[in-house]
Amino acid sequence: MGLKLLREPCNAEPPRQPLVSSYVTPVDLFYKRNHGPVPVVDDIERKLPKYNIVATLQCAGNRRTAMSKTKTVKDIGWDVAAIGNAVWGGAKLVDVLELVGIQKSTIMTPSGGKQVEFVSIDVCKEEHGGPYKASIPLYHATNPEADVLLAYEMNGERSGISTASFVAGVIGARSVKWLDSIKLIAEECKGFFMQRDYKMFPPSVNWDNINWSTRRPQMDFPVQARGFSSNISFLCAICSLEDVNVINSGKVRQPAFASHNVKVSGYAVSGDGRGIERIDISADGGKTWIEASRYQMAGTPYDADDIDSDKWAWVLFETHIDVSQSTEIVAKAVDSAGNVQPENVEVIWNLRGILNTSWHRFRILG
Numbered sequence: 148m149g150l151k152l153l154r155e156p157c158n159a160e161p162p163r164q165p166l167v168s169s170y171v172t173p174v175d176l177f178y179k180r181n182h183g184p185v186p187v188v189d190d191i192e193r194k195l196p197k198y199n200i201v202a203t204l205q206c207a208g209n210r211r212t213a214m215s216k217t218k219t220v221k222d223i224g225w226d227v228a229a230i231g232n233a234v235w236g237g238a239k240l241v242d243v244l245e246l247v248g249i250q251k252s253t254i255m256t257p258s259g260g261k262q263v264e265f266v267s268i269d270v271c272k273e274e275h276g277g278p279y280k281a282s283i284p285l286y287h288a289t290n291p292e293a294d295v296l297l298a299y300e301m302n303g304e305r306s307g308i309s310t311a312s313f314v315a316g317v318i319g320a321r322s323v324k325w326l327d328s329i330k331l332i333a334e335e336c337k338g339f340f341m342q343r344d345y346k347m348f349p350p351s352v353n354w355d356n357i358n359w360s361t362r363r364p365q366m367d368f369p370v371q372a373r374g375f376s377s378n379i380s381f382l383c384a385i386c387s388l389e390d391v392n393v394i395n396s397g398k399v400r401q402p403a404f405a406s407h408n409v410k411v412s413g414y415a416v417s418g419d420g421r422g423i424e425r426i427d428i429s430a431d432g433g434k435t436w437i438e439a440s441r442y443q444m445a446g447t448p449y450d451a452d453d454i455d456s457d458k459w460a461w462v463l464f465e466t467h468i469d470v471s472q473s474t475e476i477v478a479k480a481v482d483s484a485g486n487v488q489p490e491n492v493e494v495i496w497n498l499r500g501i502l503n504t505s506w507h508r509f510r511i512l513g
């Protein structure tokens with residue numbers, strides 16, 4: 148199963164189950180979010196030392212479709228798979244900046260530079276034909292712990308992103324593909340996707356009363372978990388082939404026996420390198436919970452404090468539950484700062500439809 152193309156210019160999202168079947172997302176299953184046509188770039192010679200960072204990239208609009216059910220939000224409707232985890236290979240921006248005389252942990256340069264701007268070569272209608280661009284604070288770019296890369300490989304492949312700025316731990320919109328130039332500027336980048344998109348507004352703000360300048364560009368993202376059930380093996384486990392056909396045709400028949408053990412799996416991730424402390428699963432709408440087991444490498448339990456854990460990467464989880472009928476499962480995560488997910492999408496509804504981190508609910512057929 149490959150990516151499902153959602154809309155031109157190329158935007159695509161993989162199906163749910165294959166997404167969490169591997170820790171590192173294969174390039175051909177990685178979601179695509181492009182605001183302009185995909186440019187063709189010649190490979191260029193690269194001379195700086197290379198680092199490999201395992202990290203998750205997620206569009207802040209992931210799960211926007213579910214937010215639209217509360218009240219319509221504009222823009223591309225993602226299910227739960229506008230996210231992927233890859234090995235990003237490239238030079239560290241902190242090293243590159245040192246080459247031009249900017250020391251580690253710099254807040255402002257003597258000439259007043261406070262932001263590092265990444266400018267692409269693609270052409271976006273939102274920028275009136277100009278390039279996609281974004282900026283991050285200079286102290287973030289020069290923080291040796293931050294892992295901001297100039298990435299030219301994805302999972303070991305010279306990737307379709309040419310050289311991209313990859314900013315670990317923040318929303319996907321701040322990583323700029325097909326990089327053309329890097330600039331030191333005094334103020335935040337004025338680009339459309341910094342100033343008039345990817346901002347989080349309160350539920351009271353609508354398209355008639357919005358004042359974009361009242362909110363800052365979203366960078367970090369909150370803790371979240373999304374789960375899936377292995378429906379196919381479940382159906383096979385409980386039904387004869389004839390029953391599967393009945394279910395597929397929409398006339399769901401009661402299964403032959405009372406209770407079934409179903410595998411529930413998924414991913415959890417938090418922003419800014421915060422670890423995943425816990426993943427809770429409920430089969431009764433949130434009255435009772437069980438804890439799922441967590442891993443990054445299959446077979447090795449995840450430990451947020453272990454220095455071998457990938458701090459910027461998602462944590463996969465798995466558990467088994469007994470269900471006797473069609474059931475709604477809930478998944479939610481807690482991060483290492485003790486942050487929890489909001490129960491309902493209504494309280495975090497925002498007109499741009501970003502950061503839908505409400506409890507993830509999904510049905511298991513019975």
Ligand SMILES: Nc1nc2c(c(=O)[nH]1)N[C@H]1C(S)=C(S)[C@@H](COP(=O)(O)O)O[C@H]1N2
Nearest residue numbers: 178179180181182206267279319320322324
């Ligand atoms: N040049 C360029 N960079 C970009 C974008 C874009 O349209 N053009 N989209 C951004 C957004 S909103 C996201 S979520 C990620 C998606 O990266 P991917 O397509 O590699 O998954 O790229 C970001 N960087």
Ligand SMILES: [Mo]
Nearest residue numbers: 206207319320
């Ligand atoms: Mo995005």
